[in-house]
Amino acid sequence: METRIKCVYCKASHYIKWGNRKTENRGIIQKYHCLDCGKYFTNDDGFYRMRNSEEKITAAIDLYFSNLSSRKVRNHFRRHWNHNASHMSILDWCRRYTLKVQKYVATIQPQLSGQFYMDETEIDRGRGNDVFWCNVDWGTRFINATMYSPHNQTVEDAATFLKATVAKGLPKYIQTDAGAFYPQAFQKTFYSNKVQGLTVEHRIQNYHKTGKHNVRIETVFMKVKDRVDDFRGLKALWSAPILMQGIILQHNFIEAHTTTGKIPAELAGLSLNVGLNRWLGLIRLSVQNRKE
Ligand SMILES: [Zn+2]
Structure with missing residues (x-):
């Protein structure tokens, strides 16, 4: 899924690629140079400035809303991942992305049986x-x-x-x-x-x-x-x-x-074309369709 790239400062889509930024937990991220405001930015794909990978964050959200407590999700992560997240971070992710996705799905119309x-x-x-x-x-x-x-x-x-x-x-x-x-x-x-x-x-x-x-x-x-x-x-x-x-x-x-x-x-x-990781797909859709 291609994300529409915009400058995070001035929202313009007038930019050139400008090398990479290496992040500790999210791998190598493309950097851009905005030709309108002159600032450097990385794309806000929904996980802008998050300190954990999108896979880990969406796994946490899916597990929590599948009825695993935030502490159990944290404990599961401790057993499977190198970087730990507190149970409070996990709740923060759940709230943050629920709000993002909710804003988007409120704009689409389901066909109901009545x-x-x-x-x-x-x-x-x-x-x-x-x-x-x-x-x-x-x-x-x-x-x-x-x-x-x-x-x-x-x-x-x-x-x-x-x-x-x-x-x-x-x-x-x-x-x-x-x-x-x-x-x-x-x-x-x-x-x-x-x-x-x-x-x-x-x-x-x-x-x-x-x-x-x-x-x-x-x-x-x-x-x-x-x-x-x-x-x-x-x-x-x-x-x-x-x-x-x-x-x-x-x-x-x-x-x-x-x-x-x-x-x-x-x-x-x-x-909705959201792929295998449905939370990730929904978050991406929400980011693409957001109103500035
Ligand atoms: Zn700009």
Whole structure:
């Protein structure tokens, strides 16, 4: 994949090659001389000034979002690589590249089946719950909306989340559990001119009647819930929503779903040419498509 090269100082693409720079952990890097501003630079390929190789960084991100704790990733690295990274560096990489990639994937449009399953997961943080809201499209298993809130479920939150869920198009139906806040939130969102003239069928899976949760999408939610466990040790509260987003990226764009055998993004018609190392490919795509 060819990266568009720009001067990191003035953003011009008017340059000549100017020898190499030898780096300790990232090998030999091409240097450039900008003919517009006269400065020397190396290309920002997404790993500009990182002190570790892109292979190691993307391996760490993939392992962490596959549900290995940051300390376990660090320990694995100690056994396999010469240069160590602290578990805090590993979390930094996960956050940094989640933000980069998230910015890019927000601009692309998945083709969904319109069969939506909505759920909220309570995250025990020892001072009351945070709640992670999540909507899965059944046909593709693509998670098209998430929301992180630092307090228990409310009608307002449910309504806000419903709006985000249908922002890019109305589904055939939305199935939820029997949470008391849902009917009111549907009312608020769809039947009082908030989304003008449009209605969406609300299907309710009543656990007490059927003994079943949202069974069809259970594997998706169980996976997300599993990964939430690692967050309990996180000191930085601001960090949790970003890492949650990373878990969703891992689900949508990196891992094949166990039932469909396909990556949700593929089923949603997003055949991104990202190669074998999918995190690396996504980061490169994000860098190429970034808006200055
Ligand atoms: Zn320049």
